Amino acid sequence: xxxxxxxxxxxxxxxxxxxxxxxxxxxxxxxxxxxxxxxxxxxxxxxxxxxxxxxxxxxxxxxxxxxxxxxxxxxxxxxxxxxxxxxxxxxxxxxxxxxxxxxxxxxxxxxxxxxxxxxxxxxxxxxxxxxxxxxxxxxxxxxxxxxxxxxxxxxxxxxxxxxxxxxxxxxxxxxxxxxxxxxxxxxxxxxxxxxxxxxxxxxxxxxxxxxxxxxxxxxxxxxxxxxxxxxxxxxxxxxxxxxxxxxxxxxxxxxxxxxxxxxxxxxxxxxxxxxxxxxxxxxxxxxxxxxxxxxxxxxxxxxxxxxxxxxxxxxxxxxxxxxxxxxxxxxxxxxxxxxxxxxxxxxx
Numbered sequence: 001x002x003x004x005x006x007x008x009x010x011x012x013x014x015x016x017x018x019x020x021x022x023x024x025x026x027x028x029x030x031x032x033x034x035x036x037x038x039x040x041x042x043x044x045x046x047x048x049x050x051x052x053x054x055x056x057x058x059x060x061x062x063x064x065x066x067x068x069x070x071x072x073x074x075x076x077x078x079x080x081x082x083x084x085x086x087x088x089x090x091x092x093x094x095x096x097x098x099x100x101x102x103x104x105x106x107x108x109x110x111x112x113x114x115x116x117x118x119x120x121x122x123x124x125x126x127x128x129x130x131x132x133x134x135x136x137x138x139x140x141x142x143x144x145x146x147x148x149x150x151x152x153x154x155x156x157x158x159x160x161x162x163x164x165x166x167x168x169x170x171x172x173x174x175x176x177x178x179x180x181x182x183x184x185x186x187x188x189x190x191x192x193x194x195x196x197x198x199x200x201x202x203x204x205x206x207x208x209x210x211x212x213x214x215x216x217x218x219x220x221x222x223x224x225x226x227x228x229x230x231x232x233x234x235x236x237x238x239x240x241x242x243x244x245x246x247x248x249x250x251x252x253x254x255x256x257x258x259x260x261x262x263x264x265x266x267x268x269x270x271x272x273x274x275x276x277x278x279x280x281x282x283x284x285x286x287x288x289x290x291x292x293x294x295x296x297x298x299x300x301x302x303x304x305x306x307x308x309x310x311x312x313x314x315x316x317x318x319x320x321x322x323x324x325x326x327x328x329x330x331x332x333x334x335x336x337x338x339x340x341x342x343x344x345x346x347x348x
Contacts, residue, residue: 006237007086007195008065009292009339011321017061026066026081027088029138029193031323032059043072045079047090047193049140050185051296054303054322062294062321064088064195077118078125085234087131090193091118095142108160109148111141114190115160122194123168131196134170134177135230136241136339140191144183145330154181154328155220162222172225173213175203179226180244180337182296183326195241197232202280204229206273210251219251224328229273231281233344238284240277242291242338245269246327253331259302262333263309270336283344290340292319298333300324306334 029047066083080089095110148156206228215223247262255261
């Protein structure tokens, strides 16, 4: 079997993880009940994601490989591993351990301070290591729909993220990374892991949806900072990162309370996004078959319905990971993200 060229993603079991060869591994996200001790082999950064698995009990590991030797490093709280053109990093900050500061006569919340610290350190790491382009970011926010001094915690997270990115000289619209923000266990830290590169990606929006960074103020004073997808072109391949996608048309949540309809609408959005990505990809023709999916389920009892819809649309052998997590809007019951790689020479 031919080794994939360029960036590559695998979901592996605990046994496969423990038997892995690590020379070309950039980073790992671990989804399991019991955290691993420390980093992976060779100083590989491991993001310990506290969202319960809904299938299997031994743990699943999201392994990102660069297909070339990689070197590890750390800057402040950011653990990272890099190749010539790609960097994987992760950072976790416990809200209980941050120092609260006053701004404009008010003391900022622990969530605000933890978010700001994380994004300041991410920007500083990328500047120091010279990887200027954030490609994909995963955010796991404890109690994401809870209250923070009268404001939903997700909205507080968005405000702090936007302010930190602005202070770091980052764009807030259009040329922004693909991203997801999900609820994590209420007692865990705020966790972010990310991929960055030296090559600017193509930023893709969904024609069925308002760009998230242009959401109206009814969703908060500071809109989310992400693109619906990004495309990374390498020498022989192109990678598509699909942001967390849900049952939203325009800017409104659709099919409130109906898990079947929400799942179908979410898949329709992903298909529309694939069509738009293919329009601008110049040489790669992505389909649902090319993607690995991560599915976040608010209510575990909905899992059989969601699985049935996805099996019907994707087939029984699709690479799919199911996790229990709260979604950024309380009326959304399911969110799906995806990633896929296509070799350029066979796609023309």
